[in-house]
Amino acid sequence: MDLTLKIWRQASAEGKGKFVNYQVQNISADASFLEMLDILNERLVVEGEDPVAFDHDCREGICGACSIYINGRPHGPDRGITTCQMHMRNFKDGETIVIEPWRAKPFPVIKDLMVDRSAFDAIIQAGGYVSVSTGGVPDANAIPIPKRKADEAMDAAACIGCGACVAACKNASAMLFVSAKVSQFALLPQGRLEARERVQKMVAKMDELGFGNCTNTYACEAECPKEISVSHIARMNREFLGAKLLSEK
Amino acid sequence: MSLKYSSVTKKIVMSLAGLFLTSFLVVHLLINLLILFDPTRELFNEAAHFMATNPLIQTFQYVLFFGFILHIIFGLVLQIQNWMARPVRYEKKGSSEQSYFSKFMIHTGAIVFIFLIIHFANFFVKAKFGHVEALTYPSGATYEDLGMLVVNLFQDGAYVIFYVVAILLLGFHLDHGFQSAFQSLGLNHSRYTPFIKLFGTLFSVAITLGFISIPLVIYFS
Numbered sequence: 001m002d003l004t005l006k007i008w009r010q011a012s013a014e015g016k017g018k019f020v021n022y023q024v025q026n027i028s029a030d031a032s033f034l035e036m037l038d039i040l041n042e043r044l045v046v047e048g049e050d051p052v053a054f055d056h057d058c059r060e061g062i063c064g065a066c067s068i069y070i071n072g073r074p075h076g077p078d079r080g081i082t083t084c085q086m087h088m089r090n091f092k093d094g095e096t097i098v099i100e101p102w103r104a105k106p107f108p109v110i111k112d113l114m115v116d117r118s119a120f121d122a123i124i125q126a127g128g129y130v131s132v133s134t135g136g137v138p139d140a141n142a143i144p145i146p147k148r149k150a151d152e153a154m155d156a157a158a159c160i161g162c163g164a165c166v167a168a169c170k171n172a173s174a175m176l177f178v179s180a181k182v183s184q185f186a187l188l189p190q191g192r193l194e195a196r197e198r199v200q201k202m203v204a205k206m207d208e209l210g211f212g213n214c215t216n217t218y219a220c221e222a223e224c225p226k227e228i229s230v231s232h233i234a235r236m237n238r239e240f241l242g243a244k245l246l247s248e249k
Numbered sequence: 250m251s252l253k254y255s256s257v258t259k260k261i262v263m264s265l266a267g268l269f270l271t272s273f274l275v276v277h278l279l280i281n282l283l284i285l286f287d288p289t290r291e292l293f294n295e296a297a298h299f300m301a302t303n304p305l306i307q308t309f310q311y312v313l314f315f316g317f318i319l320h321i322i323f324g325l326v327l328q329i330q331n332w333m334a335r336p337v338r339y340e341k342k343g344s345s346e347q348s349y350f351s352k353f354m355i356h357t358g359a360i361v362f363i364f365l366i367i368h369f370a371n372f373f374v375k376a377k378f379g380h381v382e383a384l385t386y387p388s389g390a391t392y393e394d395l396g397m398l399v400v401n402l403f404q405d406g407a408y409v410i411f412y413v414v415a416i417l418l419l420g421f422h423l424d425h426g427f428q429s430a431f432q433s434l435g436l437n438h439s440r441y442t443p444f445i446k447l448f449g450t451l452f453s454v455a456i457t458l459g460f461i462s463i464p465l466v467i468y469f470s
Contacts, residue, residue: 171331212334218347238435
């Protein structure tokens with residue numbers, strides 16, 4: 001198929017970007033979206049132009065590196081998958097595709113379609129962990145955990161931190177990401193010990209970094225490649241309220 | 250002032266204030282509906298008299314003002330922060346929201362606020378500080394005829410249209426706000442959330458139709 005690509009080009013973080021139109025021909029419907037961009041980039045290199053910069057790593061839908069806003073949707077027009085898993089059969093021959101980077105104040109553009117997502121790392125550093133005690137390896141079955149809780153924690157832990165929730169949210173809110181990280185620990189006995197401190201520190205960091213507030217629009221859930229539920233946001237709100245009211249200090 | 254509160258705290262305040270204001274709407278609607286069921290307006294005037302003189306309700310009036318102020322100020326602060334969180338807009342607007350009216354909470358809220366000020370000037374200020382003709386009923390009771398104020402205002406077609414539009418927008422505001430309040434308070438459960446969402450929508454429709462019916466019935470009769 002032949003397509004027109006309207007791509008955001010921005011030379012550097014400080015640079016002023018603009019949209020540039022590119023034509024690509026004979027793209028297979030079975031090509032992935034990133035393969036289509038690879039084909040464009042190979043041509044740009046041959047023509048002596050700067051190739052389009054975009055984040056990608058595993059190309060198996062599990063690393064969370066790819067992060068492209070395609071035709072008004074993070075990861076493009078398909079549910080529950082990342083950009084790398086989205087194929088060109090989702091588009092029609094002759095279509096114009098608008099390709100943009102994630103847009104959020106805490107996600108500044110580095111170059112073209114690449115954004116700096118270290119804000120997410122900063123939130124994890126604020127409390128998204130269980131403090132490690134040294135010693136012998138404990139027996140895996142020493143702490144009984146109900147299957148339902150384990151499953152729910154696993155669903156939350158499926159978050160790959162790609163940032164699609166922030167990109168999709170009309171407020172650039174990171175609530176789905178933060179709540180998934182809070183939930184995965186809050187549901188398990190190992191995580192409960194630091195749960196009250198964790199939720200307060202992570203929410204405080206999220207606010208400090210300039211993410212927007214949640215208006216319960218639920219675009220995040222609709223666009224999450226791992227289909228993480230907004231029920232985790234409610235759990236985080238609950239955890240936060242409980243922590244504020246019951247904290248010892 | 251409210252900047253120092255966390256985003257989650259602000260949302261909790263918004264939801265509590267919003268639910269409180271919603272409960273006030275129910276009382277207000279029930280009293281208003283009295284005007285349709287009594288051509289002498291005695292029931293309505295009696296209820297209005299009760300609301301204006303009962304000490305408990307008079308105290309609650311201040312709680313209500315406080316609720317309005319909290320809801321408006323926190324709503325504005327949240328909205329400004331939300332706009333600031335995305336300084337560069339997308340070329341192609343997203344369309345993946347699942348609660349459509351959530352996009353327009355600030356707009357519907359702003360128009361309802363304008364309506365509120367006009368509404369306040371038309372009724373509350375007149376009732377409290379102005380002079381309203383008193384009526385003595387065959388039962389011997391004398392009440393200020395606030396019902397007449399209502400009937401007179403709803404003779405004006407332009408005002409009726411404005412009233413109906415404002416209430417419709419309030420309905421949209423409620424439809425998102427009701428279920429959103431429960432989510433912000435952390436009350437989400439696979440069994441109850443679908444019920445809360447359905448109830449919120451039915452509730453918003455009922456409140457909207459209830460309020461709208463009054464000017465329409467008065468204007469067309």
